[in-house]
Amino acid sequence: MSQLDLAAINADLGRNAPALVEWALGLGQPTIVTTNFRPFEAVILHLVSQVKPDAPVVWMDNGYNTEATYRFADEVTKQLGLNLQIYLPLRSRAHREAVEGPTPALDDPRHAAFTEEVKLEPFARALRETAPKVWFTALRATDTAVRAQMDPVSINPDGLIKVAPLLHWSSKDLHEYCVKHGLPNNFDYVDPTKGEDNRECGLHIAH
Secondary structure (H helix, E strand, O other): OOOOOHHHHHHHHOOOHHHHHHHHHHOOOOEEEEEOOOOOHHHHHHHHHHHOOOOEEEEEOOOOOOHHHHHHHHHHHHHHOOEEEEEOOOOOHHHHHHHHOOOOOOOOOOHHHHHHHHHHHHHHHHHHHHOOOEEEOOOOOOOOHHHHOOOOEEEOOOOOEEEOOOOOOOHHHHHHHHHHHOOOOOOOOOOOOOOOOOOOOOHHHHO
């Protein structure tokens, strides 16, 4: 796997999401798709599940999602027949808030530990348990400055092949795909680890 010609793959397939998904799944390696059920997440889930219906879909449910997000997660999972695997923090939201109070603000020194507990530790656990070689993610270049510098296919230091088929898609592209394929959407979404839409959550810096 270390012999992949990333430059050629990104040049040839980086702006062709269906072809990139086909290529990555064609490697025949253990694969996961991560999702947070934010707006337009149905697109990556549809692209991958159409080729590999049983691909594990990993959701780190932080316990702070909106009611609409939970309903959306159930709707997409049922419509696409997803193999959804939910990873929860080791403490429930009720337990955490009883002991430590509400979600710490972004400038609160405790915020890093909060992000670690509700997002990073569950993801590290998911990686250990699913042991993927290929990781599909719906991140987009317009999300953050960090993501704007990424390539559609990259290899992490640990050898995990990270595939972002939608990296160069606009919101208009995503919307039109949802309409074409009759996919549901959800705009009532909040990430408690980020605060602002264009703040990097830490997961894609750590991985």
